[in-house]
């Protein structure tokens with residue numbers, strides 16, 4: 001199972017590398033990686049297991065964060081209540097944002113990252129809505145439209161595949177600058 005010690009932190013060059021596209025059909029190794037990454041998110045969102053193994057509760061994890069420079073990321077956005085279905089759950093492979101809203105969106109609380117052990121305040125300016133094309137582990141091509149929180153999570157993970165970290169999108173001189181059409185997502 002993936003533990004916090006397997007997650008690389010700022011300073012590790014893999015976090016700033018351009019990840020390689022994944023080949024299909026998935027190798028045994030890549031299948032296991034996809035499974036392990038999703039299992040990390042599931043375990044980390046279970047308070048008992050998170051405490052037992054010292055896991056930070058995560059909604060997304062990209063392969064470069066476990067030092068594998070491949071275009072693969074697990075996303076698990078939970079539903080409102082414990083028994084509700086997840087809002088979005090999949091391993092996105094070779095993802096491409098094929099279109100997006102002109103309108104920007106940002107989390108009101110800013111962002112953090114499993115690979116960044118410090119707080120960086122400010123609005124992380126992203127697209128409020130995206131159309132995402134990706135392959136799942138079965139090699140099926142998917143095309144989905146996401147908005148608000150799930151859209152933010154997927155953009156955060158896709159950034160990791162291109163060596164981009166969340167604070168690269170924060171306005172350094174005015175971290176909380178917001179033009180009037182910015183959608184603030186809570």
Ligand SMILES: CC(C)(C)[C@H](NC(=O)Nc1cc(F)cc(F)c1)C(=O)N(CC(=O)NO)CC1CCCC1
Nearest residue numbers: 045056057058059060061111112113114152153156
């Ligand atoms: C960095 C961390 C604070 C752990 C962040 N979690 C989070 O924002 N809240 C959260 C956690 C849950 F488990 C369930 C839930 F609904 C909300 C996160 O997982 N990430 C993922 C990451 O670092 N991927 O590389 C950072 C988020 C910032 C915006 C999108 C992803």
Ligand SMILES: [Zn+2]
Nearest residue numbers: 112113114115
């Ligand atoms: Zn991250």
